[in-house]
Amino acid sequence: MLIVSKYLVPKGYRGLTVFPFVFLKQRESVADAxxxxxxxxxxxxxxELLILPFFVWYALAFLWHFSKEQDAKRAYRAISFEREAYANEKDLHYVKQRSFWKFLKYFG
Known part of the structure; x- marks a missing residue:
């Protein structure tokens, strides 16, 4: 489900996903494949991680990388979930052919 709301997406980001919702900051983003x-x-x-454990892992990974990087943007980009998403976002068939727990390839 897509929801457009400039107030629910943090500053500096275009989208945010919390299963089953995808929040977009701008209406134009609905057309951004x-x-x-x-x-x-x-x-x-x-x-794959049954939702809640995903957010726990995500938060802990962010804190770990932030403690090393001392930079929020770099810590965010270092999270394995984000690394997988950024590396494959242009492959519009990726989700259909993606193997289970593929994010582990981007861990570490």
């Missing part, structure tokens, strides 16, 4: 694919990858990751 690459952004939507990035968010679909997160939907799959969240399902």
């Amino acid at each position: 690459v952004l939507l694919n990035h968010e679909k990858i997160h939907l799959r990751q969240q399902l």
